[in-house]
Amino acid sequence: MKTATFPLSAGGLTLTRPVGTVLDDIGLAVPRGKISVVIGPNACGKSTLLRCLARLLRPDEGEVLLEGDPIDRQKSKQVARQLAILPQNSTVPEYLRVFDLVARGRTPWQSPLSQWSRGDALAVERALALAGVEAYSLRPLSELSGGQRQRAFIAMILAQDAPILLLDEPTTFLDLPHQIELLDLVRKLNRESAKTVVMVLHDINLAARFADHVFALKDGKIHREGAPGDVITEATMRQIFGLDCLVIPDPLHGCPHVIPR
Amino acid sequence: MRRPTAVTWRCFAFSGRVNPQTLVLTVLTLAILMSVSGLALYFGNYPLTTAEISTILFQQGDETPDIVIWYHRLPRLLVGIGAGAAFGVAGALIQDMLRNPLASPDIVGFSSGAATGALFTVMLTGSSFWVLPGAMVGGVLSAAFVLALAWNKGLSSARLVITGLALSLFLMALVDIMMARLDPLTAADIMKWLVGAFPSPEWGDVVLIFGALIILGPFALWQGFALKSLALGDDIATGLGLNVSTTRLKILFLSVGLTACAVGVAGPLPFVAFAANPIARRLSAASGAGNGSPLLGAAAVGACLTVLADLVCRSLPIGADLPTGVFTAMIGAPLLMWQLTLEIRKGVI
Ligand SMILES: Nc1ncnc2c1ncn2[C@@H]1O[C@H](COP(=O)(O)OP(=O)(O)OP(=O)(O)O)[C@@H](O)[C@H]1O
Ligand SMILES: [Mg+2]
Numbered sequence A: 001m002k003t004a005t006f007p008l009s010a011g012g013l014t015l016t017r018p019v020g021t022v023l024d025d026i027g028l029a030v031p032r033g034k035i036s037v038v039i040g041p042n043a044c045g046k047s048t049l050l051r052c053l054a055r056l057l058r059p060d061e062g063e064v065l066l067e068g069d070p071i072d073r074q075k076s077k078q079v080a081r082q083l084a085i086l087p088q089n090s091t092v093p094e095y096l097r098v099f100d101l102v103a104r105g106r107t108p109w110q111s112p113l114s115q116w117s118r119g120d121a122l123a124v125e126r127a128l129a130l131a132g133v134e135a136y137s138l139r140p141l142s143e144l145s146g147g148q149r150q151r152a153f154i155a156m157i158l159a160q161d162a163p164i165l166l167l168d169e170p171t172t173f174l175d176l177p178h179q180i181e182l183l184d185l186v187r188k189l190n191r192e193s194a195k196t197v198v199m200v201l202h203d204i205n206l207a208a209r210f211a212d213h214v215f216a217l218k219d220g221k222i223h224r225e226g227a228p229g230d231v232i233t234e235a236t237m238r239q240i241f242g243l244d245c246l247v248i249p250d251p252l253h254g255c256p257h258v259i260p261r
Numbered sequence B: 001m002r003r004p005t006a007v008t009w010r011c012f013a014f015s016g017r018v019n020p021q022t023l024v025l026t027v028l029t030l031a032i033l034m035s036v037s038g039l040a041l042y043f044g045n046y047p048l049t050t051a052e053i054s055t056i057l058f059q060q061g062d063e064t065p066d067i068v069i070w071y072h073r074l075p076r077l078l079v080g081i082g083a084g085a086a087f088g089v090a091g092a093l094i095q096d097m098l099r100n101p102l103a104s105p106d107i108v109g110f111s112s113g114a115a116t117g118a119l120f121t122v123m124l125t126g127s128s129f130w131v132l133p134g135a136m137v138g139g140v141l142s143a144a145f146v147l148a149l150a151w152n153k154g155l156s157s158a159r160l161v162i163t164g165l166a167l168s169l170f171l172m173a174l175v176d177i178m179m180a181r182l183d184p185l186t187a188a189d190i191m192k193w194l195v196g197a198f199p200s201p202e203w204g205d206v207v208l209i210f211g212a213l214i215i216l217g218p219f220a221l222w223q224g225f226a227l228k229s230l231a232l233g234d235d236i237a238t239g240l241g242l243n244v245s246t247t248r249l250k251i252l253f254l255s256v257g258l259t260a261c262a263v264g265v266a267g268p269l270p271f272v273a274f275a276a277n278p279i280a281r282r283l284s285a286a287s288g289a290g291n292g293s294p295l296l297g298a299a300a301v302g303a304c305l306t307v308l309a310d311l312v313c314r315s316l317p318i319g320a321d322l323p324t325g326v327f328t329a330m331i332g333a334p335l336l337m338w339q340l341t342l343e344i345r346k347g348v349i
Helices: A046-053 A076-082 A098-104 A118-131 A146-159 A176-193 A204-210 A234-241 B020-042 B050-058 B063-097 B110-125 B131-150 B157-180 B184-195 B203-230 B234-239 B244-266 B272-286 B295-315 B324-346
Strands: A008-017 A020-030 A035-039 A061-066 A083-086 A164-168 A196-200 A213-218 A221-226 A245-249 A256-260 B007-011 B014-018
Touching: A008 A046, A020 A046, A020 A061, A020 A221, A035 A046, A035 A176, A035 A204, A046 A164, A046 A196, A076 A083, A083 A146, A083 B234, A098 A118, A098 A146, A118 A146, A118 A176, A146 A164, A146 A176, A164 A176, A176 A196, A176 A204, A204 A256, A213 A234, A221 A234, A234 A245, B014 B020, B020 B050, B020 B063, B020 B272, B020 B295, B050 B063, B063 B203, B063 B244, B063 B272, B063 B295, B110 B131, B110 B157, B110 B184, B110 B244, B131 B157, B131 B244, B157 B184, B184 B324, B203 B234, B203 B244, B203 B295, B234 B244, B272 B295, B272 B324, B295 B324
Parallel strands: A035 A196, A035 A213, A083 A164, A164 A196
Antiparallel strands: A008 A020, A008 A061, A213 A221, A245 A256, B007 B014
């Protein structure tokens, strides 16, 4: 397989909805093997962008390239082996058990005739352990807390074993220690398994701490991108969020730390 | 770690996971089907003992009893099994595809479309030879029509159900108009078939419905794999590599095909397609499976329902002469109400 410079990139992405322009001529290139974080105010188009990147939504104009080739011209199953997405909100059958949900993550590696190979079983075990959901793997989703469910979904896309992970607010429903734990896991996957990660995070300070690269989105446009230290500044915060704040270096991690005034 | 209660099987490159409880329940349903089938062969106007029946089935018997079994009870039983199974699978496919237990072929207008198509060809050609193609065309046309109306950047199941119901009602009116032009005797016969009846099927019908099951069944089971991810919602299914729209079209086509064949041999048989899957699913979900679509279970339950309804229908005193569909409705309608109540409580509707 040839390797493109960027595992995932997009050019001229435009999407219009009755409410207005959601994505406005977005071009971006996701750096390989890095954690990219998309930040921006509510309704600025973060989820929409992620969904376009994962071919869940077809943009009105522009195209998304996965490993250099247009994503919508590749076989969906092949795409799923390279790219896994955790959508922002998902409704799944309540009676489904965590184990069965995670097992579903193996779908792109299976076929109707081979629905449970040894590789599948191993990958599911590994994903359950990594996401820390082993303890309740036999409980139905309806009996879990929001945070437990979220981790079950994380386990599902880990079982998918794709080198690119797109996560839409993976820390929703998690308390602070679990948020850190999850982001540590993402970082571990990134550092040890060389996963390319693109995620949407609401908490700027967490974004600053865990991102290698930040895309700052506002009104469907990428206003700034770059290393956290370059993007997360008092000026950008005012421009993107309209937030009056003080940005100081985080005494523990050295990354920018935003303190709203 | 405690393992899920599933049996893994692997053989060369093939592998799968089966829930033992689902397996047991399917086998149990099949056992019930066998016993009901035995009863269906045993009961009838012409008294026969079990010994006589087995002689007839496995050796050569006397003339009259031979005809009773080989030309009446057996084909009727087999058509009941085949049509019931086809309805069960057709219903399970589309209900699970749309994640809506209300979206079964008889509710969304496929059955009435197939019935209208069949009736139309009978009236045009004056013979029942083209019934099946007529049912097929009618089913596909009504499916296409409902789809075209309900499609708006994707297929919403609520829209599909409502459009389908409207089409069903319209087709009923159309059928009434057509019937008014028939002579009363033919009309009475056709009326019965329209409710769902197979009083004297031929072996050709048996071959036809089982042919359809043998040809379309494997495709349906193949799509059962896609249904597993489709159950997680369109977004996750796409993320897992499923081509959601194409899969939907394939499943719709399979469902319409099975429905049309079943309607062609047995009439619409209300509620069989609707009730089979929820019953099968409830049986397997109650045992903690929740893994994929119980297509085989739905087929077995559908066959059971139909044969049972037909048995009740045949066991009534002579002269009652009611169509089998009346009894499938008698069993199915209360189930529909129960299902609706559940859905309303869950806030789906
Ligand atoms: N299916 C849709 N139909 C119409 N408008 C939509 C649709 N999906 C999103 N939008 C609009 O697009 C805009 C961007 O939505 P999006 O979900 O991408 O925002 P977001 O940045 O992810 O917000 P949040 O931080 O709240 O998750 C919003 O104004 C929203 O109303
Ligand atoms: Mg969002």
